[in-house]
Amino acid sequence: MALLSVYNTACVALPETIRWTNPNPAPRDDPQDPVTILVRDPSLAEPTEDCDHRRTLHYYCTVHDMMYTKGGCGQGAHEIRLVCSEHGPERYPMDQLMVWNPSGFDPTLEAQQLDELDRW
């Protein structure tokens, strides 16, 4: 796969597991407990183009062990995965909120690593 070979030749190493928690949740999302997204992890599948993700994707909260809808799955902090009904848990693409709030990454990422993450 072309994408994979580009990634393998990159000189910036990314941590195996990356999580992101929004440090500045929008007021309309308050008061809700912190939501952490599992962005990258060896347990996650690579997103593929061969299924209609507008139809298949949902969020799953592993803390409360149920589908996640904004604050609706239980009390306390949430950790969510992007789940495709055909491929299972998938890697989470860098989104605009992450770009705006890079301090939410765990572990902390360098600027070069953020660029690398954004290139996926």
Ligand SMILES: [Zn+2]
């Ligand atoms: Zn939850």
Ligand SMILES: [Zn+2]
């Ligand atoms: Zn899929």
